[in-house]
Structures are given as structure tokens and as C-alpha cells.
Amino acid sequence: xxxxxxxxxxxxxxxxxxxxxxxxxxxxxxxxxxxxxxxxxxxxxxxxxxxxxxxxxxxxxxxxxxxxxxxxxxxxxxxxxxxxxxxxxxxxxxxxxxxxxxxxxxxxxxxxxxxxxxxxxxxxxxxxxxxxxxxxxxxxxxxxxxxxxxxxxxxxxxxxxxxxxxxxxxxxxxxxxxxxxxxxxxxxxxxxxxxxxxxxxxxxxxxxxx
Amino acid sequence: xxxxxxxxxxxxxxxxxxxxxxxxxxxxxxxxxxxxxxxxxxxxxxxxxxxxxxxxxxxxxxxxxxxxxxxxxxxxxxxxxxxxxxxxxxxxxxxxxxxxxxxxxxxxxxxxxxxxxxxxxxxxxxxxxxxxxxxxxxxxxxxxxxxxxxxxxxxxxxxxxxxxxxxxxxxxxxxxxxxxxxxxxxxxxxxxxxxxxxxxxxxxxxxxxx
Numbered sequence: 001x002x003x004x005x006x007x008x009x010x011x012x013x014x015x016x017x018x019x020x021x022x023x024x025x026x027x028x029x030x031x032x033x034x035x036x037x038x039x040x041x042x043x044x045x046x047x048x049x050x051x052x053x054x055x056x057x058x059x060x061x062x063x064x065x066x067x068x069x070x071x072x073x074x075x076x077x078x079x080x081x082x083x084x085x086x087x088x089x090x091x092x093x094x095x096x097x098x099x100x101x102x103x104x105x106x107x108x109x110x111x112x113x114x115x116x117x118x119x120x121x122x123x124x125x126x127x128x129x130x131x132x133x134x135x136x137x138x139x140x141x142x143x144x145x146x147x148x149x150x151x152x153x154x155x156x157x158x159x160x161x162x163x164x165x166x167x168x169x170x171x172x173x174x175x176x177x178x179x180x181x182x183x184x185x186x187x188x189x190x191x192x193x194x195x196x197x198x199x200x201x202x203x204x205x206x207x208x209x210x
Numbered sequence: 211x212x213x214x215x216x217x218x219x220x221x222x223x224x225x226x227x228x229x230x231x232x233x234x235x236x237x238x239x240x241x242x243x244x245x246x247x248x249x250x251x252x253x254x255x256x257x258x259x260x261x262x263x264x265x266x267x268x269x270x271x272x273x274x275x276x277x278x279x280x281x282x283x284x285x286x287x288x289x290x291x292x293x294x295x296x297x298x299x300x301x302x303x304x305x306x307x308x309x310x311x312x313x314x315x316x317x318x319x320x321x322x323x324x325x326x327x328x329x330x331x332x333x334x335x336x337x338x339x340x341x342x343x344x345x346x347x348x349x350x351x352x353x354x355x356x357x358x359x360x361x362x363x364x365x366x367x368x369x370x371x372x373x374x375x376x377x378x379x380x381x382x383x384x385x386x387x388x389x390x391x392x393x394x395x396x397x398x399x400x401x402x403x404x405x406x407x408x409x410x411x412x413x414x415x416x417x418x419x420x
Contacts, residue, residue: 036246036328110327113383117324118246123385130384158376161384162399165375166368168383173323174340174371175333181412189372192406193399202391 021047022054026068031107035115035122040064066121069112073129079137085144086191089163092137093183096167101178113172134160141194150194158199163190231257232264236278241317245325245332250274276331279322283339289347295354296401299373302347303393306377311388323382344370351404360404368409373400 025047029038040061044051058064080091100106112129115122138156145152163186170176193199235257239248250271254261268274290301310316322339325332348366355362373396380386403409 114324114327116382116385117320117327126383127385130386134384158395158399161376161379162372162396164383165377165379165396166371167375168379169371169375172326172382173336173374173378174344175326175337176340185368185409185412186372186375188408189368189399189403192408193402196402196406198398198402199395202395 018047018049018053019057020071022049022057022064023068023071025049026064027072027108030065030068030111030115034111035065035118038065062119062121065115065119066125069115069122069125070128072108073112073125073132077133077136079140081139081143085140085147085149085194086187088140088143089159089187089190090183092140092160093163093167093186094180096164097178097180097183100167100171113168144194151197151200153200154194154197155199155201159190159194162193162199163187228257228259228263229267230281232259232267232274233278233281236274237282237318240275240278240321240325244321245275245328248275272329272331275325275329276335279325279332279335280338282318283322283335283342287343287346289350291349291353295350295357295359295404296397298350298353299369299400300393300397302350302370303373303377303396304390306374307388307390307393310377310381323378354404361407361410363410364404364407365409365411369400369404372403372409373397 022043025043026038029042029046033042038061040051040054043049043064044054047054054064058067080088082088082091098105099109112122112126116126117123134157137160141150141154141156141159144150145154166186166189167178167182170178170182190199232253235253236248239252239256243252248271250261250264253259253274254264257264264274268277290298292298292301308315309319322332322336326336327333344367347370351360351364351366351369354360355364376396376399377388377392380388380392400409
């Protein structure tokens with residue numbers, strides 16, 4: 001874990017290696033023991049970086065966890081391009097279902113959602129992450145608009161929330177099982193709502209329709 | 211709190227008073243301090259019931275919290291009957307928005323969702339609660355079917371999940387604000403998806419269309 005190429009000694013190299021080692025250890029521990037039981041001591045031990053160095057850089061347990069969540073979600077992602085709105089949405093929903101149900105994979109996103117309840121800084125990191133994902137998912141709706149499948153002023157974020165909402169609701173609120181069928185239903189619902197024109201951008205009171 | 215009529219001395223009266231006092235104290239503390247920091251000691255102190263009595267009856271902290279969640283959600287609820295599907299759904303979504311955002315009210319449902327992450331017994335209590343709410347909400351779709359607004363085999367639970375999912379998603383996952391507009395959008399999306407026929411009951415593989 002946190003293996004680095006030997007000999008990377010450019011300026012900042014060591015600092016960067018330390019940063020990566022600490023943040024990876026934090027993510028691993030978050031997945032293993034969860035938000036509540038994660039300690040800076042355990043992160044220090046796992047990463048081989050002294051506790052005082054961790055505190056000097058990240059100030060607090062909460063700051064460290066928020067930084068790790070940002071680091072762990074800082075990977076490029078782009079949605080599938082299948083040629084149809086509902087099929088694109090289904091792929092996105094399936095990715096969510098798999099990410100949140102596959103053992104060895106689901107632990108980290110689950111711990112991240114949980115951390116959001118306990119820490120305002122973790123909640124802020126979550127907010128940024130989903131904002132980024134919404135922005136990346138927007139191309140699904142842009143392509144559907146270009147194909148004439150949905151109205152030109154369809155709000156991509158609302159489509160994403162309509163599709164992903166029920167998956168998370170089942171998992172974390174109503175505590176019901178999720179499956180590929182869950183993804184199918186959610187994608188078709190989001191697609192139908194978009195086509196019906198009820199997920200258009202809503203403008204502030206002054207509202208011109210551009 | 212937990213005020214009882216004096217002189218209720220029928221068989222079981224005292225036991226019932228004790229039960230109610232303990233479960234109310236548990237709910238109050240859950241809202242005040244949250245799942246993690248709730249102790250049986252504090253419940254005993256708040257309720258005036260001895261700790262050993264609490265353990266004798268509920269076995270563990272987790273068992274006590276699960277029982278309190280069942281007790282606290284054991285109130286009758288029925289959805290508004292406005293005469294139209296989307297308006298009924300909007301009322302339901304608004305109730306969810308208000309319950310989860312009003313200070314002094316939002317603490318308990320938020321603590322309950324959080325408890326579901328930490329305790330399988332709490333998750334089971336949540337599951338039962340939402341199952342019950344889904345069952346009670348089904349009349350919204352039944353009335354819409356009777357009015358000919360949606361196909362006869364529309365699945366009421368899927369409509370409820372489509373409407374409530376995005377509200378919870380914003381609050382607990384993407385950490386975005388919710389408002390009455392959130393309820394409007396969610397209700398219209400659920401209504402449009404139901405009308406489009408994409409939220410019908412799905413039958414097992416053998417699937418005859420009855």
C-alpha cells in the first residue's frame with residue numbers, strides 16, 4: 001500500500017510521498033474501521049509517518065478525514081456513452097449500485113456518507129465530490145438534448161438526483177435491497193421525467209426562459 | 211415528559227408506565243446527543259428507571275434504541291387527499307422536507323437514519339418503519355389508478371421511492387440544501403414517471419401481465 005517509486009527525490013517529492021502515504025492509510029482505515037473508530041495514531045502507525053507530522057499538516061482528525069475523502073475521490077470519471085438517455089442513466093445507476101454493494105469496494109463510500117453525519121468538514125468534502133460527479137454526469141443530458149430526446153433546458157443535476165436518489169434511499173434510509181433492477185427502474189424514471197419536461201432548469205423569480 | 215395519569219393501577223399499568231418512560235427518554239436522548247453518545251446510564255437517569263431494569267427488559271443499548279425507534283414511529287399517518295396524484299405526492303414530499311429540516315424536529319429522524327449505519331437492529335427498525343410508511347402511502351397511487359391518472363399496475367412503493375429518494379439524497383449524500391422546490395420537483399418527477407408507465411409492478415421471470 002502507498003508504494004512509491006524509489007528515488008523520486010525531486011523538490012517536494014518526499015513531502016508528496018508522505019502526503020500520499022498518510023491519505024491512503026486514512027482511506028484504508030476509514031473503510032476498515034469506519035469514521036468513529038479511526039484514530040490519528042492508527043493512521044500514523046499504518047503510514048509510518050509520525051503523529052506530530054500528521055497533526056502539523058492536517059490539524060485534526062476531522063481535517064485529515066476530509067482531506068483523505070477529497071484525495072480518494074479525486075479520480076477522473078466519465079459516464080458511458082451508449083447512444084440513448086435511459087441506457088446512459090442505467091449505466092450510471094449500475095455503477096452506483098455496484099460501488100455500494102460490492103464487498104471490498106462499498107466500505108469506503110459508505111464510510112464517507114456516514115462521516116458526513118458526524119463531521120461538517122467531511123460533509124463539505126462529500127458535497128464537493130457529488131458536485132463534481134453531477135458536473136461530469138451532465139454530458140448524459142447534453143447528448144440527450146442534442147439527440148432531441150429531452151427539452152433543451154433539462155436540468156442535468158435534477159436528472160442525476162432523480163436516478164441516484166432512490167438507490168441511496170433504499171440503501172441508507174428504507175434499508176431495502178438494491179439490485180440491477182433498482183438501477184433499471186431508477187434510470188427509466190429519470191428518463192421519463194426528463195422527457196416529460198418536469199426536470200427543467202428552474203429560474204429565479206425574474207425568470208426569462210433562455 | 212412521560213406524564214401518566216395518576217391511579218392507573220390496572221395489571222400491567224406500572225410496567226407500561228416504565229416502558230413508556232424509558233422509551234421516551236431514549237428518543238429524547240437520541241435526538242439530543244445522537245446514536246454514538248447515547249448511554250443506558252443516561253436513559254436510566256432521565257427516565258428514573260433503574261439501569262438493571264432497562265437491561266433486563268431490552269438486553270442491550272442497541273436493543274433499547276431499536277425498541278425506542280419502533281415506539282417513536284408507531285403513530286398513525288395518512289397522506290393528504292388533494293384529488294390529484296402530483297399534489298398528493300407534493301404534500302408527502304413536503305412533509306419529508308419539513309420533518310428533516312425543522313429544528314427541534316429533524317434531530318430524531320436524522321439520528322434514526324444514522325443509527326441504521328451503526329446497528330443492524332436499528333437498521334431493521336428503520337426498514338419496518340419505511341415499509342409501514344410505504345404501505346400507508348400506497349393509497350395515493352390507488353386513488354390515482356381509480357381516477358385513471360396512471361396505469362392500473364403502477365407500483366406504489368416505486369412511486370414513493372422516486373419521490374422521497376432525491377430529498378434524502380440531497381440531505382444525506384450530496385449534502386445539498388432542500389426546500390419546497392425540492393419537494394415540487396420530486397413530486398412532478400414521480401408523477402411523470404408513473405404516468406409514463408415506467409413504475410409498474412415488475413413480475414418475477416415467469417411474468418404474466420395480470
